[in-house]
Amino acid sequence: MNQLKIFAPATIANVSCGFDVLGLCLDTVGDEMIIRKTSEKGITISRLVGQDLPLETEKNVAGIAGLAMLEKLNLNHGFEIEIYKNIKAGSGIGSSAASSAGTVWAMNELLGKPFSAKELVPFAMEGEKLASGTAHADNVAPALLGGFTLVRSYEPLDIIKIPTPDELYATVIHPQIEVKTSDSRSVLKQKITLKESIIQIGNLGGLISGLYTSDYDLISRSLHDEIVEPLRAILIPGFDEVKANAIQAGALGAGISGSGPSIFALSKGEEMAQNVAKSMSETYKKLHIDYDIHVSKINTNGCRVVEC
Structure with missing residues (x-):
């Protein structure tokens, strides 16, 4: 595969008593993204629809998350990203997390899954650091793993997926x-x-x-x-x-x-x-x-x- 169109879900963080450690993943609201391999190295954001956000790679959470992942890999190509924002920035349901998590998840899929979902979390956290000044995981973890996630520890990073009741x-x-x-x-x-x-x-x-x-x-x-x-x-x-x-x-x-x-x-x-x-x-x-x-x-x- 050279291209994927993905759904990057919105998330709820804190969930009342779990400040900065607990989050859950939503299913009916989220961004859509198209990620494709390119012959040129690096990350390029070619299109961003729905929000007035920067296209510059170093100023966009998707670009920063993607670059963080590329630093761990020795690739002779790069990636181009199109972002269709359906989650409003500043809404409190993980807008920056969706872009960050969606980017690294899609890149990982196109590369044949060299990383587990949990291993993708630190890359996505770099996008969150750009957005809020803090590399927190309570939104990106459920976006990547699904369901409820608990950040037991940040140093070292220890994330636990929690079962979700069916109803x-x-x-x-x-x-x-x-x-x-x-x-x-x-x-x-x-x-x-x-x-x-x-x-x-x-x-x-x-x-x-x-x-x-x-x-x-x-x-x-x-x-x-x-x-x-x-x-x-x-x-x-x-x-x-x-x-x-x-x-x-x-x-x-x-x-x-x-x-x-x-x-x-x-x-x-x-x-x-x-x-x-x-x-x-x-x-x-x-x-x-x-x-x-x-x-x-x-x-x-x-x-x-x-x-x-």
């Missing part, structure tokens, strides 16, 4: 407002209390256990963020109302997707997830805030080929 669905609403990453980071506390830490660890352990055992009640009880959400919620208009109404409509739980402004909810079954979507939509209609909304089964495979 688990996500609803994500993206209010058309901007929340700067710098602002969402600036409100965080540098120190937390022992009590807060104990509550957060208990919920993270409960959520992981619930995912392994398909215990939806345990998942519901564990979808609580003691540390970050109370601070970031003030940056998202109507957050408390959207969350409360989603849970009243039947969601297992709800929280901030990544650093916001998107809000996610998890539900058992597609019908319930659609009911939750209706509730979340009605809340923002009352507030006269435009929004995008997505309902998705959890994508357990990550990036995928659309056509060869």
